[in-house]
Amino acid sequence: xxxxxxxxxxxxxxxxxxxxxxxxxxxxxxxxxxxxxxxxxxxxxxxxxxxxxxxxxxxxxxxxxxxxxxxxxxxxxxxxxxxxxxxxxxxxxxxxxxxxxxxxxxxxxxxxxxxxxxxxxxxxxxxx
Amino acid sequence: xxxxxxxxxxxxxxxxxxxxxxxxxxxxxxxxxxxxxxxxxxxxxxxxxxxxxxxxxxxxxxxxxxxxxxxxxxxxxxxxxxxxxxxxxxxxxxxxxxxxxxxxxxxxxxxxxxxxxxxxxxxxxxxxxxxxxxxxxxxxxxxxxxxxxxxxxxxxxxxxxxxxxxxxxxxxxxxxxxxxxxxxxxxxxxxxxxxxxxxxxxxxxxxxxxxxxxxxxxxxxxxxxxxxxxxxxxxxxxxxxxxxxxxxxxxxxxxxxxxxxxxxxxxxxxxxxxxxxxxxxxxxxxxxxxxxxxxxxxxxxxxxxxxxxxxxxxxxxxxxxxxxxxxxxxxxxxxxxxxxxxxxxxxxxxxxxxxxxxxxxxxxxxxxxxxxxxxxxxxxxxxxxx
Amino acid sequence: xxxxxxxxxxxxxxxxxxxxxxxxxxxxxxxxxxxxxxxxxxxxxxxxxxxxxxxxxxxxxxxxxxxxxxxxxxxxxxxxxxxxxxxxxxxxxxxxxxxxxxxxxxxxxxxxxxxxxxxxxxxxxxxxxxxxxxxxxxxxxxxxxxxxxxxxxxxxxxxxxxxxxxxxxxxxxxxxxxxxxxxxxxxxxxxxxxxxxxxxxxxxxxxxxxxxxxxxxxxxxxxxxxxxxxxxxxxxxxxxxxxxxxxxxxxxxxxxxxxxxxx
Numbered sequence: 001x002x003x004x005x006x007x008x009x010x011x012x013x014x015x016x017x018x019x020x021x022x023x024x025x026x027x028x029x030x031x032x033x034x035x036x037x038x039x040x041x042x043x044x045x046x047x048x049x050x051x052x053x054x055x056x057x058x059x060x061x062x063x064x065x066x067x068x069x070x071x072x073x074x075x076x077x078x079x080x081x082x083x084x085x086x087x088x089x090x091x092x093x094x095x096x097x098x099x100x101x102x103x104x105x106x107x108x109x110x111x112x113x114x115x116x117x118x119x120x121x122x123x124x125x126x127x128x
Numbered sequence: 129x130x131x132x133x134x135x136x137x138x139x140x141x142x143x144x145x146x147x148x149x150x151x152x153x154x155x156x157x158x159x160x161x162x163x164x165x166x167x168x169x170x171x172x173x174x175x176x177x178x179x180x181x182x183x184x185x186x187x188x189x190x191x192x193x194x195x196x197x198x199x200x201x202x203x204x205x206x207x208x209x210x211x212x213x214x215x216x217x218x219x220x221x222x223x224x225x226x227x228x229x230x231x232x233x234x235x236x237x238x239x240x241x242x243x244x245x246x247x248x249x250x251x252x253x254x255x256x257x258x259x260x261x262x263x264x265x266x267x268x269x270x271x272x273x274x275x276x277x278x279x280x281x282x283x284x285x286x287x288x289x290x291x292x293x294x295x296x297x298x299x300x301x302x303x304x305x306x307x308x309x310x311x312x313x314x315x316x317x318x319x320x321x322x323x324x325x326x327x328x329x330x331x332x333x334x335x336x337x338x339x340x341x342x343x344x345x346x347x348x349x350x351x352x353x354x355x356x357x358x359x360x361x362x363x364x365x366x367x368x369x370x371x372x373x374x375x376x377x378x379x380x381x382x383x384x385x386x387x388x389x390x391x392x393x394x395x396x397x398x399x400x401x402x403x404x405x406x407x408x409x410x411x412x413x414x415x416x417x418x419x420x421x422x423x424x425x426x427x428x429x430x431x432x433x434x435x436x437x438x439x440x441x442x443x444x445x446x447x448x449x450x451x452x453x454x455x456x457x458x459x460x461x462x463x464x465x466x467x468x469x470x471x472x473x474x475x476x477x478x479x480x481x482x483x484x485x486x487x488x489x490x491x492x493x494x495x496x497x498x499x500x501x502x503x504x505x506x507x508x509x510x511x512x513x514x
Numbered sequence: 515x516x517x518x519x520x521x522x523x524x525x526x527x528x529x530x531x532x533x534x535x536x537x538x539x540x541x542x543x544x545x546x547x548x549x550x551x552x553x554x555x556x557x558x559x560x561x562x563x564x565x566x567x568x569x570x571x572x573x574x575x576x577x578x579x580x581x582x583x584x585x586x587x588x589x590x591x592x593x594x595x596x597x598x599x600x601x602x603x604x605x606x607x608x609x610x611x612x613x614x615x616x617x618x619x620x621x622x623x624x625x626x627x628x629x630x631x632x633x634x635x636x637x638x639x640x641x642x643x644x645x646x647x648x649x650x651x652x653x654x655x656x657x658x659x660x661x662x663x664x665x666x667x668x669x670x671x672x673x674x675x676x677x678x679x680x681x682x683x684x685x686x687x688x689x690x691x692x693x694x695x696x697x698x699x700x701x702x703x704x705x706x707x708x709x710x711x712x713x714x715x716x717x718x719x720x721x722x723x724x725x726x727x728x729x730x731x732x733x734x735x736x737x738x739x740x741x742x743x744x745x746x747x748x749x750x751x752x753x754x755x756x757x758x759x760x761x762x763x764x765x766x767x768x769x770x771x772x773x774x775x776x777x
Contacts, residue, residue, distance in 0.1 A: 069661050072654045074718055090697050120662065122588075122697040165704035166667075167684035172596035176669040176682060236667020236682065236705025243646040243664055254645035254670055266532075315767040316639060316676035392612075469678040469764075470609040470630075474596060 035110045038102035047092075048080045058115075061089060089121050098124060129277060132506035133499040139351070140502060147495040154488010157481040158233060166236055169482040174474035175465040179457075179482050180234035183489070184227050186336070186457040188307045189329060191223035191264065193337020195300035196367055202293045208359040211508075214279075215348075215356070216341055217272040218500040220300075224265040226493035231258075233485055253309045260303050267296045272500075280507045304329050311464070319397035319464040322385075328378045329456075335371035336452040338364045339445035344501075346442055353512075354505050365441055369429035372448055376426050379419075379455075397463050400473065405466065408473045414454050421451035560656035561634065561712050562744040562751050562772040563726075564760065567607075568622065569738035570629050575729055576604050579629060579739070582728035583710070588701045590687035599681040601710040602631040602725055610763060611775075623777060629739075631725075632679040632710040633763065634658045636770030640671035640680065649707075656744075656772065657712045667705040676767045680709045744772060 046053045047060070064087040067073040076087045085092050097103050100123055108115060161168050171178045197216035200206035232238055249255045271292050278285035308326035315321060342364050345356040386394035399405050401415045425448050434440050462476050478486070570576055583589070583602045592598045604627040608615035611628075634651075638658050641651050648664035649671055651657070672680045686704045688695075695701065699715060702708055713723035721727070722741055729735035742751035751774075760774035 065663060069659065069663075070650075070652075072652055072714065072718065090700070094697075116703075119703050120700040122695050122701060124697045165683070165685040167597060167704075171684070173598060173672075173681055174596070174678070176672040231668075234668070236669070236707075237665060237703075238667075240646075240664070240666045243648070243666055247646045247664065249645050249647045251641075252643050252645040252670070254643065254668065258645070310670075314639065314643070314674050315769070316674055464673075469676055470605055471612060472609070 035106040037106055038099055040096040040098075043096055045081060046096075047076070047078050047085055052080070061093075064089070089117065090124065094121070094123050129273070129280065129503055129507065130499075132503045135506075136502055140498075143498055144495065147491045147498065150491035151488050151495070153484050154486075154491065157484040157488065160481055161233070161485065162238075166234075168479060170477050170479045172474050172476065174468040174472060175462060175476040177234075177461050177465070178476050179478040179486055180230045182457045182461040183486060184230040184234075185307060185329075185461060186453055187223045187227045187230070187493075188261070188304055189333030189452070189456065190337045190340060191220045191227065191261075192300045192304040192330070192333045193341070194220035194268065195297050196334055196338050197341070197364070198293060198300070199297055200363075202290070203297070206363075208357055208363060210360075211354075212341070212345065212356045212360045212364070214272060214276050214504055215344060215501065216337075217268045217275075218504065219337075219341060219344070219497060220268045221265060221272060221500065222493045222497040224261055224268070225496055226489055227261060228265070229489045229492060230486075233489065253306060253313060257303075257306050257310055260299065260306050264296070264299055264303050267292060267299060271296060276504065276507070280511065282511075301330065304333055311460075316469055317464040318393040320460075322382065324378055324382060328375065328382070331371050331375040331378055332452045332456060333371075335368050335375055336449050336456075338368050338371070339448040342368070342445045343442060343449075344497075346438060348501070348505070352505055353509060361438075361441075362436060365429065365435040365445075368445065368448060369426070369435065372422065372429060373426045375452070376422050379422070396467050400466050401459055401463050406473045408466075408475050410475050410477065411459060411463065414458055418451050418454035418459070421447045422455075425451065558653055558656070558745065560636070560744040560772060561717070562656075562742065562774065563631075563712075563723075564740040564751050564754050564758075564774045564776060565629055566738050566740075566776045567626070567628055568776070569735065570729075571626055572732075572734070575732050575735045575738050576627060576629055578728040578732045578735065579725035580604075582724040583713075585692060586696065586713070586716075586724040587699050587711075588687075588691050588695055589708075590683075590690035590701075591692065592684075592687075592690050597684045599683065599687065599708065601681075601708070602629060604628060605630050611761065611777075613764070613766065614761065614777075628775065630677065630679070630763075631773065632658060632712075633677060633769070633771030633773040634710075634712055636772060637768060639674040639676060639767070639769055643670045643674040645670065652714075655712075655714070655717065657714050657717075659711060659714065660706075660708055662700070662702055662706050662708070665706040667707065669707060671707055676764045676769060677771075680707050682707050 048056075053060070064076065067076070068087050074086060075084050077084050100118065104115075157168075169178060169180075194216040197209050197213050201209040201213045232241060235241060244255060244258055271289060274289045274292075275285045278289075305326045308329045311317070311320035312322060312325040342361055345361055345364075348354040349356070383398065386398050389395075396405060400408070401411055403409060404412050425444055428434050428440070428444055434444070466475065467473050570579075580600075580602050584591070584600070587601065589601055590599050607619070607623045607626050607628050610630055634657055636656075638649075638651055640649050641658060644650070645668065646664050646666055648661045648666070650659060650661075652659050667682070669682055672682060683702050683704045683706055687702055691701060713721075713725075716723060726739045726741045729738040732738075740750055740754050742749040744751055746752065754776075755774060758776045760776050762771045762774055764771075
């Protein structure tokens with residue numbers, strides 16, 4: 001076992017690297033319960049049911065994107081509520097969910113996801 | 129087998145360290161490019177492809193040139209190439225790796241590169257280029273490792289490996305043809321839209337690749353115990369001579385068709401390259417050096433005495449590589465954009481970050497090459513002793 | 515003995531992984547192709563534009579077009595001309611129609627400015643070369659569209675376009691946008707290609723493209739730009755094309771441009 005020293009050093013380095021997400025985020029979480037989201041005041045429901053939207057909003061947006069950009073379609077009929085909506089992130093979704101900080105960011109921060117929507121899609125009130 | 133790359137002399141580790149020293153600034157410059165965008169390069173709205181794509185084009189040629197040792201050895205039993213073949217195959221591996229990296233660093237949205245696989249577009253030559261290059265990389269890796277592993281064990285390679293080798297021969301021709309098709313099917317760029325582009329690419333590949341192989345073999349002979357053999361090097365030199373002569377012929381043929389026809393959309397690009405257009409002549413010195421080197425190499429390499437003299441052969445091979453690098457790696461890509469479809473002349477010169485990234489990618493390729501060659505040398509060294 | 519078994523196991527796993535990695539996307543693509551076609555040929559149009567070069571000679575008309583377009587689509591104003599992004603702009607007649615620019619042009623055309631934009635060709639070279647179908651010709655309306663989400667920024671389309679109609683975002687365009695940014699149309703990220711989209715988003719609302727509308731608001735600009743459906747024999751563009759002699763850019767390239775110029 002000539003290489004015992006090197007092996008142990010290598011093992012320690014490996015363990016440190018592999019557990020990086022654990023020890024790096026120690027104490028970083030401000031709350032351990034799901035965040036409180038500021039919901040739009042004048043609406044009772046979203047396009048679809050809340051549980052569906054929470055889990056599938058990205059999937060829905062991707063489908064909308066392909067329908068609008070690639071097929072030139074315009075309207076979407078809600079499967080839960082039957083209402084017709086224009087398929088547009090900015091004009092439909094952001095029209096109600098107009099506070100990015102208190103709605104989108106809060107939840108995405110909690111889930112540690114960084115969506116890149118706002119690099120291109122301009123919020124109705126953010127025009128500066 | 130690969131474990132041999134982790135043990136080596138001080139010189140070996142110094143060489144690896146040298147490559148790493150070139151890679152690190154390349155990574156830093158690429159981080160800058162990721163942050164700021166491709167504005168850090170010298171490319172513009174008119175000249176949308178530059179140093180990166182030009183290096184890709186040059187290196188696809190080097191990768192394809194492995195066929196020049198594989199074909200004689202496997203199809204015609206040319207035993208003299210026996211020790212050289214694995215060097216050619218591993219050079220192809222390193223070259224294709226660099227090609228892939230050059231495409232990657234050229235992309236505006238590299239995180240989306242997998243879109244090419246997720247949304248295949250068979251109408252696009254670029255899609256096919258990605259397919260054939262990946263296939264070629266895989267082919268050469270498998271062939272190289274399997275045949276070399278067999279050699280290490282002292283046994284003949286498995287039967288199916290022979291079929292892969294036979295596949296790799298037309299595949300090598302195809303990678304450079306498909307790369308030429310990237311350019312030669314575009315009605316918008318008359319400088320590229322010539323049927324002779326693919327033959328030109330192949331001719332210059334078969335001159336530059338074997339030249340690089342000769343230089344590598346000479347370096348290996350000088351610094352290690354590996355000797356590819358005088359006959360192998362001599363034969364490669366003949367291949368370089370013929371390929372360079374054919375390449376020169378193709379260049380002259382192109383010049384004639386373009387210039388004699390007098391059609392502005394042909395003449396303009398050659399005029400820009402050799403004498404300048406509207407007062408812009410940045411590439412002219414490069415072109416004249418390239419053509420003088422080309423003619424000089426063709427003439428000198430005709431003499432068997434010159435080819436046999438390694439003190440002359442080495443600099444001539446270097447000259448061949450430089451000449452073809454200028455032709456493919458600088459002139460060919462950029463000149464098609466000057467003048468632009470609207471008749472404007474926008475010149476191109478690479479910026480510092482662009483050059484540093486380019487050097488970094490080359491260093492990665494040479495690192496891969498060093499590791500693979502070390503593996504070959506160590507195993508062969510052991511075989512020769514026993 | 516153990517070593518050989520482990521080696522062959524690793525090799526088999528590797529081969530399986532490679533097979534899946536290559537096979538699954540191809541399988542998905544092959545299965546998804548029918549979906550794209552089924553979306554439909556309900557009404558297939560070909561939007562086209564006729565530009566009256568004489569009516570567009572006046573600066574006010576042309577700059578109104580460019581202003582309206584660039585404003586409507588949040589097109590950045592980049593000071594470095596080598597990196598500029600432009601969807602519609604003016605070039606000299608000789609540059610726009612090099613195969614018509616002989617030495618004895620009439621004064622009405624010699625060195626005169628002409629509006630240029632994407633021609634939304636019938637056989638677009640850019641669509642042919644895009645490796646991800648981030649740009650494609652929409653069956654429904656003939657618009658050569660850009661999918662900003664899919665573009666990988668390889669700029670092959672820019673090399674293939676015979677008209678120089680496309681621009682690339684060499685850097686983040688946000689700092690160069692005219693304020694206030696219009697939320698009706700998304701901006702773009704660095705690293706993607708963009709070009710005129712025939713105002714697909716306005717056409718969907720039943721409105722005319724921004725440039726066409728802008729010329730109508732300039733006194734004397736009426737009729738400078740005519741926009742309509744080429745596949746509809748009684749449309750305004752078809753009627754105009756039957757009456758007036760028009761030329762297109764680089765006819766010999768075979769791209770079939772759908773922007774016509776009355777000269």
